[in-house]
Amino acid sequence: MKTEVKIGLTGVIALVALYLGIxxxxxxxxxxxxxxxxxxxxxxxxLTKSSAVYADGYKVGIVSDIQYDYNHPGxxxxxxxxxxxxxxxxxxxxxxxxALLGGCTLNMLLATNFRExxxxxxxxxxxxxxxxxxxxxxxxxxxxxxxxxxDTLVATLNTLFSNPNLPLILQNxxxxxxNLNRSSEQLNTLLRTNIPQMTGTFTKxxxxxxxxxxxxxxxxxxxxxxxxxxxxxxxxxxxxxIQSPDGTLGKMMADPELYNxxxxxxxxxxxxxxxLKTHPKRYVHFSVFGKKEGKK
Numbered sequence: 295m296k297t298e299v300k301i302g303l304t305g306v307i308a309l310v311a312l313y314l315g316i317x318x319x320x321x322x323x324x325x326x327x328x329x330x331x332x333x334x335x336x337x338x339x340x341l342t343k344s345s346a347v348y349a350d351g352y353k354v355g356i357v358s359d360i361q362y363d364y365n366h367p368g369x370x371x372x373x374x375x376x377x378x379x380x381x382x383x384x385x386x387x388x389x390x391x392x393a394l395l396g397g398c399t400l401n402m403l404l405a406t407n408f409r410e411x412x413x414x415x416x417x418x419x420x421x422x423x424x425x426x427x428x429x430x431x432x433x434x435x436x437x438x439x440x441x442x443x444x445d446t447l448v449a450t451l452n453t454l455f456s457n458p459n460l461p462l463i464l465q466n467x468x469x470x471x472x473n474l475n476r477s478s479e480q481l482n483t484l485l486r487t488n489i490p491q492m493t494g495t496f497t498k499x500x501x502x503x504x505x506x507x508x509x510x511x512x513x514x515x516x517x518x519x520x521x522x523x524x525x526x527x528x529x530x531x532x533x534x535x536i537q538s539p540d541g542t543l544g545k546m547m548a549d550p551e552l553y554n555x556x557x558x559x560x561x562x563x564x565x566x567x568x569x570l571k572t573h574p575k576r577y578v579h580f581s582v583f584g585k586k587e588g589k590k
Contacts, residue, residue, distance in 0.1 A: 334420055339392055341372065342398075350404065355380070357373070357400060381408075381411045387421050
C-alpha cells in the first residue's frame with residue numbers, strides 16, 4: 295500500500311474519531327437511536343445546543359438545534375433528541391430554568407394523559423416562566439428598601455450610643471429594674487402571707503353566710519307572716535272600734551259635751567284635792583282624848 299493512501303486513511307480515521315469525541319463530549323450518542331421533537335418558546339433565555347433535557351429530574355435527551363422561527367416572529371424553535379421509547383403525553387409542556395451561575399436547562403413537564411401522546415416531529419408548547427435569576431432581580435427593589443431601613447437603624451443606633459446621657463439613662467434603667475425587683479418581692483410576700491389569711495377569712499364568712507341561710511330556711515316564715523297579718527288585723531279592728539261612734543272611745547271623741555263634762559269633773563276633783571291639802575281640818579275631825587261634852 296502506498297504511503298499516500300495510508301496517510302489518507304489515517305486522516306479520515308482521525309476526523310471520525312474527532313467527530314465522535316466531540317459529539318460524545320456534547321452528550322450525543324451516535325450509536326443509539328433517538329427521536330426528535332420541537333418545542334416553541336418566546337425566549338430561550340440563554341439555552342444552548344447540547345444542553346441537557348430533563349423529565350422529572352432525569353436526563354432524557356439533549357438540545358440538538360435552536361432556530362428562530364421567521365414564519366412566526368416572536369417564537370424560537372428548539373429541537374431536542376430524546377431517547378427512543380420516551381412517550382410524551384399530550385398536554386405536556388416544557389419550561390426553561392435558569393441556573394444561578396448562568397446557563398439554562400430544559401425541563402419536560404409530563405402530563406398524566408397516557409391515552410394520547412405526541413409523535414416524533416410534533417411541536418410542544420413551551421412555558422415562559424421566570425427563572426431563579428429573574429426572581430432575584432425582582433427581589434432587588436425589596437432588598438434595596440431593606441438596606442435603606444437597615445442604614446436608618448444603624449444611624450439611629452450610632453446617634454443613641456453617641457449620646458452623653460446614655461450612661462445616666464442606663465443607670466436609671468438599672469434603678470428602675472431594681473425597684474421592680476423589690477416590688478416583685480413585696481408582692482410575692484403579700485401573696486404568701488396576707489392572701490392566705492384573707493382567703494381563710496373569706497372562707498369563714500362564706501361558712502357563716504351558709505349557716506345563716508340554713509337557719510333562715512329552717513324558720514317557718516309562713517307562720518310568722520300569718521301571725522303578723524293576724525296582729526295587723528287585730529289592730530285594724532281596734533282602730534275601727536275606736537273610730538266607731540257607738541263605742542265608748544268613739545263617743546268620747548265624737549261627743550263634745552261629754553268631753554266638757556269630763557273636763558269639768560277633772561277640774562272639780564283637782565280643786566277639791568287642792569282645798570283638802572290647804573284646809574284638811576274642814577274635812578277631818580278627830581280627838582286624841584275623845585270629844586268633850588258640852589254644857590247643857
